[in-house]
Amino acid sequence: MIKLLASTAVVAMLASPVVAQTATQPAATTTATSDASAMGYNYTSMTGDKSAETFIGKRLYVSETDVDANAEMTEVDQEWDDVGEISDLVIGEDGQVKAVLTDIGGFLGMGEKTVAVSMDDLAVIKDGDSPNDYFTVLKSDRASLENAPEFEWPEAQ
Structure with missing residues (x-):
């Protein structure tokens, strides 16, 4: 909430x-x-621009191999691991996206934690079946993401 x-x-x-x-x-x-x-x-607006509204709620996949951000996929690559969902963006005072918050782990919302991922580390891959859709992929592995520190907002927001 x-x-x-x-x-x-x-x-x-x-x-x-x-x-x-x-x-x-x-x-x-x-x-x-x-x-x-x-x-x-x-x-x-330019080709490739993304709305925060469509970015939040996207599934986050991890891949242990390099991903070609210019590729066009029609389905999730079998080597990608679905690890969570993008839940929010951290926007700095300068207006730049500082981090992408991702809810990972858990089951039906129980036991999941929020991890901050750098926007620069995400690859946004075009979905060839839907020109307005895309996949978000992080070069990492599930264990590293699950062992990452949990993100917490400072008390005074």
Whole structure:
């Protein structure tokens, strides 16, 4: 429940500038466009961008061998081990994703723990059957991930 509230708060925080914007001015002029660009309102989605909404809840697989991030898979590789589910993202004050939180181990939510994985260590593999879907793979093994320290948020959040 806390994870749901935390991720909802992050989404609300990131969306609030968009909600606060109102169309009280007539059509934008070149100067207004330049001002908006200077303020950072000019991001255009690019191929490969992922939504946090679709990233959270994805299965995390580990592979002991290198994975080609540019490959396109139609199903889970038999050498990959399904170890858990991505539950949240840690976003730093600079707005960058610092870690991906993954719930691993346990059964039906009992005995699982949350482990922080670096976003840079994850390979995002395109799903050839569905252009908007993908697999997330970490080069590691199940034992290393299960022996990793449990992630805990600091008391003052």
